[in-house]
Amino acid sequence: MFKNLAKLACCLGLVNGTFLMCSQLKNDHSHNKMQHYNFLSENELHNLLNKHQNLSILNRNQTEHILSLMREANTDIVTFRKNADRLIRILMEQALAQLEKQNSVKQSPLGFYDANEVKFSDQEICIVSILRSGNAFLNEGLRVISGASIGQILIQRNEETSMPKYFFEKLPENINEQQIILVDPMLGTGGSASMALKILKNYGVKEENIIFLTLVSCEQGLNKVFKEHPNIRIITAQVDPILIKESNYLAPGIGDFGDRYFGTVKKHTRSVQV
């Protein structure tokens, strides 16, 4: 059990200098000792969707291949980024599909038709990224909504206590009038997201105008965020079954998204026996 935790910590780069009994932890043994996580069934997902009316989970067909490549520990950075971008694009399109639309009549080369277009111009949409990982969404976000304004909130999670710590924010002046797309790749405890949402509300943003996008989430995080902010909308690509208590990481999860996307995975040395 301790070996598993130590191995986990190692994989997550949480422990700086590691003295592990590595030569004794052979790969075939650890295969048996590491857990196999099963995803939530269709039933469980339906229950979740029934419980939270403002929750959307992307169709499994679109996401399972991409997420599988991202989750795999061996995936190189190029493949990781490419697949993350694809998935982020899918999430962004879903967010835009949920924005309010208005009717008008327009003219095509052949005649008139009923036009149903998003009520807001690019500039009235603000993508708010929870630094650092949230910034990964800006690439694809700006491809889809090239005129959007970008807000940034720096919240770092204290690795030991898992409590979020606020550092910095830069938001457009008129943010209380904008449609917000709040982005953060992982939703674990919900601590960081909740803090960011409180900051937005302090600026006068209404909950109904916020859509929160996240790649992988879990039930606890969703419950917490919806409890404190019931009128926001959340769109997630997949809901993982477990939130590991000790580290507050999702399992199977993706590992540390920020490190993997930005290429800052700590290389640790495995030295000899203690």
Added chain:
Amino acid sequence: MFKNLLRIGVNLSLFNTTYVLCKSIKDEKLPHYHFLNEQDLNKLLKKHQNLSIIDRSYTEHILSIIRDIETDTVEFRKNSDRLIRILIEQAISQIEKKKHVKQSPLGYYDAHEVKFEDEEICFVSILRSGNAFLFEGLKAVSGASIGQILIQRNEDTALPSYLFQKLPANIKDQQVILMDPMLATGNSATLALRILKNQGVKQENITFLTLVSCEQGIEKLFREFPKMKIITAQVDPILLKDFNYLAPGIGNFGDRYFGTIKKSQQSGQQQ
């Protein structure tokens, strides 16, 4: 009625020099087309099991901008690309997957991945308009092979002429995603599908992607190739008999995307 046809012809750049009574044709005379309602669409989906229509909430905004006659080339391309990406993701999500067990940083999980490598997927574009799909296609599946078939529609007869093809040698072993922005009579697509069939490609391995289609075109394709899949962003209500253009349609997609719209002369009164 004749004036309307002339006006439409001008908009589609079908005439080189046009003497039209422009001053007396006001906009109000052009018809207002209504889209198919949910019931009509559901009937269509029930009738054709291999047909997918992308959810309206994703597509209506984008299509509205593409259809709008005022939309400039930059906006047209940007929105077309967005829509094409949505179609391609939908096509990929329908490709067969297989399971294994893989390892994440925290443990093992059930991996469900597309059964085929990038190289086993072939985008076949019906030139010229189909090429618009390649930009986003290669972003999504960067290792895919590209096949090209040049078919041009004779504007007078609306019948397709085959001109040229370049397909991978092993195309019969590949998953083929055939692309053409518009599906009107279905004649061009049918010709392309016959060419693929001659090369040994099985129907079940073909997905046809199109932005805007109509019932007639869909029926024609499924009648001859019942096992292929078709994914469309929207089904338009009308196929205009005189021009075989969809209405409200997009106009001439190729001209608008590639910026080759002929500037027609709208001179004085009719002679």
